Amino acid sequence: MxxxxxxxxxxxxxxxxxxxxxxxxxxxxxxxxxxxxxxxxxxxxxxxxxxxxxxxxxxxxxxxxxxxxxxxxxxxxxxxxxxxxxxxxxxxxxxxxxxxxxxxxxxxxxxxxxxxxxxxxxxxxxxxxxxxxxxxxxxxxxxxxxxxxxxxxxxxDKIKKIDLPKPILSPDGKLTAEIIYVDSFGNLITNVNKEVIDRMKVEAERVPITMGRRRINGICSAYTDVGDNEALAIFGSSGYLEISVNLGSAGDVLKLKKGDKLTLGN
Amino acid sequence: MxxxxxxxxxxxxxxxxxxxxxxxxxxxxxxxxxxxxxxxxxxxxxxxxxxxxxxxxxxxxxxxxxxxxxxxxxxxxxxxxxxxxxxxxxxxxxxxxxxxxxxxxxxxxxxxxxxxxxxxxxxxxxxxxxxxxxxxxxxxxxxxxxxxxxxxxxxxDKIKKIDLPKPILSPDGKLTAEIIYVDSFGNLITNVNKEVIDRMKVEAERVPITMGRRRINGICSAYTDVGDNEALAIFGSSGYLEISVNLGSAGDVLKLKKGDKLTLGN
Amino acid sequence: MxxxxxxxxxxxxxxxxxxxxxxxxxxxxxxxxxxxxxxxxxxxxxxxxxxxxxxxxxxxxxxxxxxxxxxxxxxxxxxxxxxxxxxxxxxxxxxxxxxxxxxxxxxxxxxxxxxxxxxxxxxxxxxxxxxxxxxxxxxxxxxxxxxxxxxxxxxxDKIKKIDLPKPILSPDGKLTAEIIYVDSFGNLITNVNKEVIDRMKVEAERVPITMGRRRINGICSAYTDVGDNEALAIFGSSGYLEISVNLGSAGDVLKLKKGDKLTLGN
Missing domain, CATH: 3.40.50.10790 (S-adenosyl-l-methionine hydroxide adenosyltransferase, N-terminal)
Structure with missing residues (x-):
């Protein structure tokens, strides 16, 4: 081959x-x-x-x-x-x-x-x-x-490893996640995959997502589910939850960067 | 094939x-x-x-x-x-x-x-x-x-279309054109092709071209027809009239951008 | 072939x-x-x-x-x-x-x-x-x-040529060199190759290299020979002496650019 x-x-x-x-x-x-x-x-x-x-x-x-x-x-x-x-x-x-x-x-x-x-x-x-x-x-x-x-x-046998920061689920059901990558569209890619959301036992379409003073309600299935220049959360192509802005750059609009934290749940 | x-x-x-x-x-x-x-x-x-x-x-x-x-x-x-x-x-x-x-x-x-x-x-x-x-x-x-x-x-049968803005020839023979693309050299590519110039019945080598307060006289056939850092008009590789600066960026020097207008003729 | x-x-x-x-x-x-x-x-x-x-x-x-x-x-x-x-x-x-x-x-x-x-x-x-x-x-x-x-x-037979500026060895044994290229890592590539150093009859590991007020002592053999964000001199991949910063950009840290001079020797 x-x-x-x-x-x-x-x-x-x-x-x-x-x-x-x-x-x-x-x-x-x-x-x-x-x-x-x-x-x-x-x-x-x-x-x-x-x-x-x-x-x-x-x-x-x-x-x-x-x-x-x-x-x-x-x-x-x-x-x-x-x-x-x-x-x-x-x-x-x-x-x-x-x-x-x-x-x-x-x-x-x-x-x-x-x-x-x-x-x-x-x-x-x-x-x-x-x-x-x-x-x-x-x-x-x-x-x-x-x-x-x-x-x-x-x-x-042994090679060097770096840690992918893991999202933390608190006893009251809140999830603290982190932005691990910002792509050239300004999409903010987090360390939260679908399994993590499943474990939270929340309705994905309604879960509140908080970044600083900003809040998004629920995970969308297409960028166009929101208006132009509005922020949304969506599972991206690598399987992680991403914060995006329809027709814009979430990195620029929300002023967030790699390492910044966000919270899922009430 | x-x-x-x-x-x-x-x-x-x-x-x-x-x-x-x-x-x-x-x-x-x-x-x-x-x-x-x-x-x-x-x-x-x-x-x-x-x-x-x-x-x-x-x-x-x-x-x-x-x-x-x-x-x-x-x-x-x-x-x-x-x-x-x-x-x-x-x-x-x-x-x-x-x-x-x-x-x-x-x-x-x-x-x-x-x-x-x-x-x-x-x-x-x-x-x-x-x-x-x-x-x-x-x-x-x-x-x-x-x-x-x-x-x-x-x-x-039907697909979505976007309009290429067309140059407008006024009754007195003036042509209002538009910059439709700025390339990475800073060349300002207009929506004027050779047929449009032919229809104007002007001498291409002498036609005045006005952009804001700036005026260029005539269409050149090589960047080196003018001195270093001087502006010129030339038919570019895609068949459209371009405003360029010899050894420089017309976008930077003339401070013009996509959508800006220019006038050909007296 | x-x-x-x-x-x-x-x-x-x-x-x-x-x-x-x-x-x-x-x-x-x-x-x-x-x-x-x-x-x-x-x-x-x-x-x-x-x-x-x-x-x-x-x-x-x-x-x-x-x-x-x-x-x-x-x-x-x-x-x-x-x-x-x-x-x-x-x-x-x-x-x-x-x-x-x-x-x-x-x-x-x-x-x-x-x-x-x-x-x-x-x-x-x-x-x-x-x-x-x-x-x-x-x-x-x-x-x-x-x-x-x-x-x-x-x-x-004849074609146009441009000059590669040559390093100048003064009678007292000092070499005046020049930065000819800055790469995208910020490495400052000089016009000094190994033969030139050999002709100087200095110990490469100890030769002082002066750029403005800054001085480096000796030529290293790996970026990691110095601490993080420290400057060093090293023979680069094209055979020329380069000024680099370990894990950083020498161009940014030292504020040097193409055409700037440096001196080798006491």
Whole structure:
């Protein structure tokens, strides 16, 4: 399957001006001309590991089986931080050991992890600042050509994890939630999924949602359920409850940001 | 032809940070691994249907015959708005029924339109906020593999249209035009094409063009016809008259924007 | 080799909103459906020839042999400026004659240059403002299909060059260097490579580096050699000495920009 499709999906904080992501694709094309490299995002905020972890988590399962997901948000580049290859039933993930795989590994019980140490799979001349080009790209390309994972390096058990803040259900039935991501539309994505709402035993269509002085009543099923420029709550495409503004940016209108809290229930 | 080349061209307002356009490509690669997905623009302003319509109109005819043009600028996502498949002699267009196909359909007399309703061609689990991933991407991929358009849904006649503001020629021979698009160079693209100038019966090289207090005399044939940082008028690559600044941004220098008016003639 | 891989690498100042780079890919796909077009950067600052030259120089050698590098940063479009095809042992370069190939040609002694004049290889209808679409894209596509370079036009000898400012070593052993590029991480890339440091006969780990009132002692080998938000000097991925801030932007923290000077040595 890997050899047939050989999709390599890319998440980096390289931006699009300097050519860094393009160079990675040049290196990949040199090793495996038939690899299909798909940009998921090269516009992760510089060194924002949490953001990369979130974008990876909301995207990876939509790719073909056998896709190699490469994440290069790597503030520890050139230090002793490890480079990981995580294998799940359907995918491989190449990433630095800085917590960026935390959300993926939480879903994937059968994951097997290796540390990538085999310098024969790297570019011959290794920089200390751009392992995307010198390590991640060539290793991904070799894997996409069918190189056996055992050649990468030894199996390891422990990797770094970052916490996804969890919503807190108080004894009186109120839920304290948190904004974990603000997308480019200004949608405020919370850490509340449908299971959490089910556990609250409230009517989703009526549950009051409070953010600062602002209150929304109930969860809608389409942006257009409210008027233009009005705020609403809706389950978004990644399965989390989002606060949005119809035809506008909730981030701008409500002046809320990542880390801000909201309350569900009376 | 479709099966051979299977180019899918993408116009969205998803931006490049959150991975939304990348996920669409993952879905497409899963259904048709040999599709060639080309980004036309993922940086349409959020929900700016007119801008998407303009970019589509200035780009689509340069793609190979059989290209499937997919436009996901879709403020009505999750509501009862229709999803359209428009077929012309050379292309297919998938887009929400919000006017984004207005300029295309004005050129394409033989267009045939279907409403896309066949859920078997969608992803199994449908969100209310991301039909780019759940509907447009899989339908485009199936079409690129040769699925017959008749399977999409029923033929329809009427679709929503938005107006391209037309230049107005007054009895005394003056033309009132309008800026319809400002590109990333700051070029001010007007709604005046060569036919309109021909109808005016003026000498293009000398016609005075007035914007507020500013006046330009005549239409140039190259940016370098004027000095550095000087304003000029020129027929641009989409066939419309543009106001530009040599080595600068006309938008910044002249402080003009979309919707502003200008006058041609004495 | 060209026909087998047919990679076309793209550097432009077209940005990603207006669809200009996407249209180039449509034109290429129409002529050579199997070309693999890789974006190196479409976000060069408008008309910034030096920036494009720098990005080209730091990227081109990582691409497969036979890659056609296309650079469309072309403030002289529509004027009498030439369009060049430069052939080196491993690559072809298509670019306007405005100095953008200066750094490449400095490394490539065996380069052979032709002026591109054969209109049969252009789009039939030529605009005066968008030769990326009308000239560069179709010529690159034809070359990628194996069209002989001799068909492009006549050989020429002289092309325009821009100077890379050189570091100056004073008789007392001090080196005056200059920032030539600031990347999107805020890394300040200087014109000092390892050979220059070797010639200074200083200990790289201890050499004092002065920028305004700020002083750094020695060249590090990893960002993490210093604390969070501290400045350091390091040889970057393009082989030049860079001033960086661990987990931060040196451009923002040190308030330095392209053209600013720094001194190495006591």
């Amino acid at each position: 890997l050899k047939k499709q050989s999709v390599i999906a890319l998440i980096t904080d390289f931006g699009l001006q300097d050519g860094y992501a393009g160079v990675m694709k040049g290196v990949i094309a040199n090793i495996n001309p038939s690899a299909n490299v798909i940009d998921v995002s090269n516009n992760i905020e510089p060194q924002n590991v949490f953001q990369a972890a979130y974008v990876l988590n909301s995207s990876y399962a939509y790719f073909p089986k056998g896709t190699i997901h490469v994440v290069v948000v790597d503030p520890g580049v050139g230090s002793a931080r490890k480079i990981l290859c995580l294998k799940t039933e359907d995918y491989m993930f190449l990433a630095p050991d800085n917590g960026v795989l935390s959300f993926v590994i939480a879903h994937e019980e059968s994951a097997s992890i290796r540390e990538v140490t085999n310098g024969k799979l790297f570019l011959p001349k290794l920089s200390n600042t751009f392992h995307g080009r010198d390590v991640f790209a060539p290793v991904a390309a070799h894997l996409s050509k069918g190189v056996n994972r055992k050649e990468l390096g030894e199996k390891i | 479709l099966k051979k080349q299977s180019v899918i061209a993408l116009i969205t307002d998803f931006g490049l940070q959150d991975g939304y356009a990348g996920v669409m490509k993952g879905v497409i690669a899963n259904i048709n691994p040999s599709a060639n997905v080309i980004d036309v623009s993922n940086n349409i302003e959020p929900q700016n249907v007119f801008q998407a319509a303009y970019v589509l109109n200035s780009s689509y005819a340069y793609f190979p015959k059989g290209t499937i043009h997919v436009v996901v600028v879709d403020p009505g996502v999750g509501s009862a708005r229709k999803i359209l498949c428009l077929k012309t002699e050379d292309y297919m267009f998938l887009a929400p029924d919000n006017g984004v196909l207005s300029f295309v359909i004005a050129h394409e007399e033989s267009a045939s339109i279907r409403e896309v309703t066949n859920g078997k061609l969608f992803l199994p689990k449908l969100s209310n906020t991301f039909h780019g991933r759940d509907v447009f991407a899989p339908v485009a991929a199936h079409l690129s593999k040769g699925v017959n358009r008749k399977e999409l849904g029923e033929k329809i | 060209l026909k087998k891989q047919s990679v076309i690498a793209l550097i432009t100042d077209f940005g990603l909103q207006d669809g200009y780079a996407g249209v180039m890919k449509g034109v290429i796909a129409n002529i050579n459906p199997s070309a693999n077009v890789i974006d190196v950067s479409n976000n060069i600052e408008p008309q910034n020839v030096f920036q494009a030259a720098y990005v080209l120089n730091s990227s081109y050698a990582y691409f497969p042999k036979g890659t056609i590098h296309v650079v469309v940063v072309d403030p002289g479009v529509g004027s009498a400026r030439k369009i060049l095809c430069l052939k080196t042992e491993d690559y072809m370069f298509l670019a306007p004659d405005n100095g953008v190939l200066s750094f490449v040609i400095a490394h490539e002694e065996s380069a052979s240059i032709r002026e591109v004049t054969n209109g049969k290889l252009f789009l039939p209808k030529l605009s005066n403002t968008f030769h990326g679409r009308d000239v560069f894209a179709p010529v690159a596509a034809h070359l990628s299909k194996g069209v002989n370079r001799k068909e492009l036009g006549e050989k020429i």
